[in-house]
Amino acid sequence: xxxxxxxxxxxWLARRVASKxxxxxxxxxxxxxxxxxxxxxxxxxxxxxxxxxxxxxxxIPSPPTLANFEAVFENSxxxxxxxxxxxxxxxxxxxxxxxxxxxxxxxAKASAHRTAICILIARITPALSYLIPLYMMFQMLGLTGxxxxxxxxxxxxxxxxFVYVMIGFFESLPPDLEExxxxxxxxxxxxxxxxxxxxxxxxxxxAMILSIIFSxxxxxxxxxxxxxxxxxLPAAVYNMLTFEQVAWGPLAAAALLVTAPVLVLTLFIQxxxxxxxxxxxVKGG
Amino acid sequence: xTAPIAAAAARGYGRxxxxxxxxxxxxxxxxxxxxxxxxxFMSAHEWKIGSPREFVGFANYVKLAGDPRFLESIGHTxxxxxxxxxxxxxxxxxxxxxxxxxxxxxxxCRAVFILPMMAxxxxxxxxxxxxxxPQLGVLNYILTSVGLPPSLWHTSIDTVIxxxxxVEVWHWTPLVMLIVLGGLAAAPTEPxxxxxxxxxxxxxxxxxxxxxxxxxFVVLAVxxxxxxxxxxxxxxxxxxxxxxxxxxxTINIYLYLQAFAFYNIGYASAIVVVFFVLIIVLxxxxxxxxxxxxxx
Numbered sequence: 001x002x003x004x005x006x007x008x009x010x011x012w013l014a015r016r017v018a019s020k021x022x023x024x025x026x027x028x029x030x031x032x033x034x035x036x037x038x039x040x041x042x043x044x045x046x047x048x049x050x051x052x053x054x055x056x057x058x059x060i061p062s063p064p065t066l067a068n069f070e071a072v073f074e075n076s077x078x079x080x081x082x083x084x085x086x087x088x089x090x091x092x093x094x095x096x097x098x099x100x101x102x103x104x105x106x107x108a109k110a111s112a113h114r115t116a117i118c119i120l121i122a123r124i125t126p127a128l129s130y131l132i133p134l135y136m137m138f139q140m141l142g143l144t145g146x147x148x149x150x151x152x153x154x155x156x157x158x159x160x161x162f163v164y165v166m167i168g169f170f171e172s173l174p175p176d177l178e179e180x181x182x183x184x185x186x187x188x189x190x191x192x193x194x195x196x197x198x199x200x201x202x203x204x205x206x207a208m209i210l211s212i213i214f215s216x217x218x219x220x221x222x223x224x225x226x227x228x229x230x231x232x233l234p235a236a237v238y239n240m241l242t243f244e245q246v247a248w249g250p251l252a253a254a255a256l257l258v259t260a261p262v263l264v265l266t267l268f269i270q271x272x273x274x275x276x277x278x279x280x281x282v283k284g285g
Numbered sequence: 286x287t288a289p290i291a292a293a294a295a296r297g298y299g300r301x302x303x304x305x306x307x308x309x310x311x312x313x314x315x316x317x318x319x320x321x322x323x324x325x326f327m328s329a330h331e332w333k334i335g336s337p338r339e340f341v342g343f344a345n346y347v348k349l350a351g352d353p354r355f356l357e358s359i360g361h362t363x364x365x366x367x368x369x370x371x372x373x374x375x376x377x378x379x380x381x382x383x384x385x386x387x388x389x390x391x392x393x394c395r396a397v398f399i400l401p402m403m404a405x406x407x408x409x410x411x412x413x414x415x416x417x418x419p420q421l422g423v424l425n426y427i428l429t430s431v432g433l434p435p436s437l438w439h440t441s442i443d444t445v446i447x448x449x450x451x452v453e454v455w456h457w458t459p460l461v462m463l464i465v466l467g468g469l470a471a472a473p474t475e476p477x478x479x480x481x482x483x484x485x486x487x488x489x490x491x492x493x494x495x496x497x498x499x500x501x502f503v504v505l506a507v508x509x510x511x512x513x514x515x516x517x518x519x520x521x522x523x524x525x526x527x528x529x530x531x532x533x534x535t536i537n538i539y540l541y542l543q544a545f546a547f548y549n550i551g552y553a554s555a556i557v558v559v560f561f562v563l564i565i566v567l568x569x570x571x572x573x574x575x576x577x578x579x580x581x
Binding site: 100273 | 300301303304305312313316319320324386392393394396397401403404406407408411412413414423430455460463512515516518519537540541545550553554557561564565
């Protein structure tokens with residue numbers, strides 16, 4: 001009686017271990033494409049040009065070198081483009097906070113989903129389609145050659161993100177506190193400013209992160225509207241490609257420099273990012 | 286409800302809140318509505334940057350209907366879009382099922398998995414381009430070392446679109462995963478318990494319980510993916526620039542070239558109008574399907 005029971009217990013255990021291993025393998029397969037591409041970018045950026053052009057490829061840089069990063073800083077206007085990107089992303093996010101948070105509040109309270117759709121159209125429209133008329137307009141206004149055109153077009157990315165994340169957030173807030181404030185004689189604005197807004201801080205943080213990332217990543221606005229002095233970082237990195245097609249090390253180093261802040265941010269606050277993304281299914285244009 | 290509360294509630298509901306949205310609406314209108322009107326205006330003109338414009342009515346649209354390069358770009362766009370919707374939906378749903386289980390380091394693995402969609406598209410497209418290099422690229426090395434023939438990737442007319450789709454799939458499968466995962470998280474557990482009591486196997490439980498429950502989310506992912514794939518620009522522009530020749534030229538790329546390489550602003554505006562109509566029609570069809578699937 002005892003032996004068969006033990007074998008069946010053993011086979012049950014073996015099956016359990018096997019299914020755990022299979023599951024672990026599935027997780028590994030799922031995450032490896034993401035990891036491998038990022039690691040390859042790191043590897044390219046840390047190798048000298050001989051190793052980068054070697055075939056069969058050299059996988060692990062030995063010894064690793066920072067020469068590529070030095071080359072990027074020396075040979076390009078990188079600091080200037082970094083400042084451009086910071087100004088554009090920071091400015092567009094700041095304006096989006098100022099107009100997007102109240103808008104999300106108003107739309108959530110009024111259940112004005114038709115209004116929300118108007119703002120959603122910005123999400124559906126291809127960026128290039130409003131780029132042509134805006135490009136012409138900026139030329140007529142004589143704004144080309146400054147950062148203003150890029151900043152203004154980035155509002156199309158940041159405002160819809162804010163409005164959508166904040167609608168979701170304010171809809172989930174219980175209305176009792178504001179109602180109490182209204183009964184005590186507050187105006188709608190005061191109820192928003194002093195009651196709802198302080199409660200909305202987590203939502204604002206999520207929207208801010210997403211807005212910063214998608215504005216930072218945008219390429220086409222900076223590429224079309226930016227000049228030699230007014231490019232944003234992604235446009236500057238693309239430009240390096242056309243001039244330094246053969247120099248893989250510096251190119252990979254520049255790519256890594258642009259995207260590293262975003263990757264680090266994602267890894268550290270993934271919970272908030274995942275929450276924000278699933279709330280609205282948003283993504284920058 | 287006493288009278289002052291009712292009054293306050295009445296004051297606090299509905300239209301009174303709309304002024305909160307006015308600044309955002311004003312900016313959106315400025316950046317969206319004005320360009321639209323101006324695009325329609327431009328599309329009715331023969332207009333090259335630097336030369337005087339000339340009113341031509343619908344001539345640009347007529348020209349488009351007979352422009353083989355444009356018609357070809359529609360084909361490329363639809364083929365690229367079909368692949369870039371179907372594959373991420375399949376992979377993303379599979380990944381969501383895995384991430385719905387509890388396992389150690391789940392949060393970290395999920396964060397790593399969504400890195401591709403957060404990474405700067407231009408930066409990772411550059412890395413992919415270096416990996417695709419037919420002679421020195423790491424991908425051909427991997428292919429040949431496992432005994433497969435090397436590929437020409439983005440440098441051949443036959444493989445360029447599948448190559449670009451591969452990058453697009455890598456990029457956006459995480460978004461599908463997140464949307465479907467949201468659906469799975471909201472799914473009730475009771476049906477599974479009773480199905481298990483009735484002796485259903487894993488596949489039957491997926492097919493008859495999980496799939497119907499997550500279907501609305503999958504359809505939402507299809508809608509979002511379709512819109513994004515139609516608009517895809519960065520990866521295609523960086524990796525193939527629409528080439529070799531015009532083999533991977535999508536509507537968006539052709540539109541870019543007409544506007545900012547050839548400076549045919551009028552003609553490009555006509556492409557924009559047709560492109561937008563195409564996107565809206567496809568989005569409406571998908572939303573209609575979604576509405577239908579909800580009622581059934």
